[in-house]
Amino acid sequence: MEKTHTTQQATIPFWRDERVLRVLGQIIFLIAVIVFGYYIYNNMITALAKQGMTPSFAFLNQTAGFDIGERLIEYERADFNKRAVLVAVLNTVQVSIVGIILSTILGVFLGIARLSTNFLVAKLSSIYLEILRNIPLLVLLIFWYTGIFITLPRVKEAISLGTSIFISNRGMVIPWGIPTETWRAYLIVLGVGIVLSAIVNWQLNLVGKRTGRPPLVTLWTIITFLAVAIIGWIALPQSPLTLDLPTLQGLNFKGGYTFSPEYLALLSGLVIYTAAFVGEIVRAGILSVSKGQIEASRALGLNAFQTLRLIVFPQAMRVIVPPLTSQYLNLTKNSSLAVAIGYPDLFAIAGTMHNQTGRSVEVIALMMGIYLSTSLITSVFMNFYNKKIKLVER
Amino acid sequence: MSENNNNDPIIVCQDVHKWYGQFHALRGIDMEVRKGEVIVIFGPSGSGKSTFIRTINRLEEHQSGQIVVDSIELTHDVRNIEAIRKETGMVFQQFNLFPHLTVLQNITLAPLQVHKWKKEKAEEIAMQLLERVGIPEQAEKFPGQLSGGQQQRVAIARALAMQLKIMLFDEPTSALDPEMIKEVLDVMTELAESGMTMLVVTHEMGFARSVADRMFFFDEGQIVESGSPEDIYNNPQEDRTKLFLSQILQH
Ligand SMILES: Nc1ncnc2c1ncn2[C@@H]1O[C@H](COP(=O)(O)OP(=O)(O)O)[C@@H](O)[C@H]1O
Ligand SMILES: [Mg+2]
Numbered sequence: 001m002e003k004t005h006t007t008q009q010a011t012i013p014f015w016r017d018e019r020v021l022r023v024l025g026q027i028i029f030l031i032a033v034i035v036f037g038y039y040i041y042n043n044m045i046t047a048l049a050k051q052g053m054t055p056s057f058a059f060l061n062q063t064a065g066f067d068i069g070e071r072l073i074e075y076e077r078a079d080f081n082k083r084a085v086l087v088a089v090l091n092t093v094q095v096s097i098v099g100i101i102l103s104t105i106l107g108v109f110l111g112i113a114r115l116s117t118n119f120l121v122a123k124l125s126s127i128y129l130e131i132l133r134n135i136p137l138l139v140l141l142i143f144w145y146t147g148i149f150i151t152l153p154r155v156k157e158a159i160s161l162g163t164s165i166f167i168s169n170r171g172m173v174i175p176w177g178i179p180t181e182t183w184r185a186y187l188i189v190l191g192v193g194i195v196l197s198a199i200v201n202w203q204l205n206l207v208g209k210r211t212g213r214p215p216l217v218t219l220w221t222i223i224t225f226l227a228v229a230i231i232g233w234i235a236l237p238q239s240p241l242t243l244d245l246p247t248l249q250g251l252n253f254k255g256g257y258t259f260s261p262e263y264l265a266l267l268s269g270l271v272i273y274t275a276a277f278v279g280e281i282v283r284a285g286i287l288s289v290s291k292g293q294i295e296a297s298r299a300l301g302l303n304a305f306q307t308l309r310l311i312v313f314p315q316a317m318r319v320i321v322p323p324l325t326s327q328y329l330n331l332t333k334n335s336s337l338a339v340a341i342g343y344p345d346l347f348a349i350a351g352t353m354h355n356q357t358g359r360s361v362e363v364i365a366l367m368m369g370i371y372l373s374t375s376l377i378t379s380v381f382m383n384f385y386n387k388k389i390k391l392v393e394r
Numbered sequence: 395m396s397e398n399n400n401n402d403p404i405i406v407c408q409d410v411h412k413w414y415g416q417f418h419a420l421r422g423i424d425m426e427v428r429k430g431e432v433i434v435i436f437g438p439s440g441s442g443k444s445t446f447i448r449t450i451n452r453l454e455e456h457q458s459g460q461i462v463v464d465s466i467e468l469t470h471d472v473r474n475i476e477a478i479r480k481e482t483g484m485v486f487q488q489f490n491l492f493p494h495l496t497v498l499q500n501i502t503l504a505p506l507q508v509h510k511w512k513k514e515k516a517e518e519i520a521m522q523l524l525e526r527v528g529i530p531e532q533a534e535k536f537p538g539q540l541s542g543g544q545q546q547r548v549a550i551a552r553a554l555a556m557q558l559k560i561m562l563f564d565e566p567t568s569a570l571d572p573e574m575i576k577e578v579l580d581v582m583t584e585l586a587e588s589g590m591t592m593l594v595v596t597h598e599m600g601f602a603r604s605v606a607d608r609m610f611f612f613d614e615g616q617i618v619e620s621g622s623p624e625d626i627y628n629n630p631q632e633d634r635t636k637l638f639l640s641q642i643l644q645h
Pocket of ligand 2: 443445455565
């Protein structure tokens, strides 16, 4: 049997051998891509040359010369362009990460609410999903910005939530911590907390492997970290942060931390919009677990919580993760609509930089490269997780 | 709990009624099952067979009447429901194996989580059960990699791992290709011979004739007729039973 098999294979002409054809197909595709890419590149270089320019990223080491209203790191107009790019990237990354976290939380609630047996809850969330899914995000962002955040009362009449959170047409001010002398020591405590919770995580996973009964690993990991953080805070002679309460002084608030109306509008728009899609994904994921799975689990004597945790959740996650990944990527890319309401994200600052330097090709290439790499990083991470939980089929 | 005498009923149902909204699905079911008995339930589609055996482990709630399993009455008391679920296992038409767990994990899940056994013990018993249903070599595979007949045998092993007293089967071979039906029925026959109390909804008349102690014919939510396989096959009393038997025995 084995023998006839090999002799037969030896007689196949290569142009009919599927293994050869597969490799050949890939090689041809690769060549086509290279030729096409070279053609485009050549075209661009010739076009630039006609204008007397050669592509160069030297502008990154020139003075930027423009201000950026919102930033997570120090920046002045005398700084180099590359510093401005960094400010922009951090702004985009920050709004994306916060947006992803909030839209996941809101989306999970919406998805579960839509499955609720309570008619009103289910109906309200389905109306929400229907409306939000059908409004273009750009419209939504402009609505939040011009319709809500900048029509809020002026600073003097700011709406106060509690005693020290103020909302006005200048944004939202909240109390903020100012580091004291013990702050550095506290950072070490937090580092110890991370190490300890990693150890707890590792050990509990081992326990789960040994007993076949996985403990609530994530929960205990978080509890360990929080416990260290709280004990450290109390044990230090002086608390590591003092509270900086915002107060009205003259025409504006002093102290605290201010979120600009642009940031708030962008974040609210992205979160509310993306949450609608996340809600649908969560709902579909939960529904994908058949009733028979739950019945089988209950018939075996597992209680409702065990069934949810060990049967429903792991199966729902397999359905949820891939489309959720693309929502996360969408949110990140959609954050470039910030330009419409004047939040200095990567796209907005790249636009300014383009105007200042005239280096359109380079600026756009740089921007695409950055968006592409954030997306790829997210994808790689999510694909890794997805592979870990994938189902084995026949 | 006192040791059950072989003649003591292990399941007692008295005047069990169940409605789905307006629809009266079970209309006063009375049944007593003794320990070690094999009961076959048959009848036309929609006659309430599934509904009935699902009330016994509370996958469906009955609205009036009484169900007592191994001296525990089924009430709204969650503790009773859980106690009864520990004594009864169920095998479904669609197998309902957990696709994200291996065969071995499917079988050990409930013993580990519910009985809190040691992993070694649970796995040892799981392997014994896989031997018993004839597929020890499949332990590390996932359900999606098995044939229907193999999946259903894993489902039986999974239920048996809970060391229970009563097995409920809801059309266990209806979703199987003909050549796989026998391998599942063989396992069920062996189980019946080992003294397990079994309630089986099935239309496999060969199995019923050779294994059942008593048969119940269901129609429109009621027990129309019951008796030994001999009585039912050779001497059915009711016209509806005769008609139904003639229909299913034709092919
Ligand atoms: N969840 C349900 N809601 C409403 N009606 C149901 C439900 N489940 C079953 N029924 C009805 O109850 C009757 C009995 O169903 P079932 O017990 O599944 O029948 P069988 O198993 O004998 O084919 C059928 O008429 C069916 O339509
Ligand atoms: Mg049925």
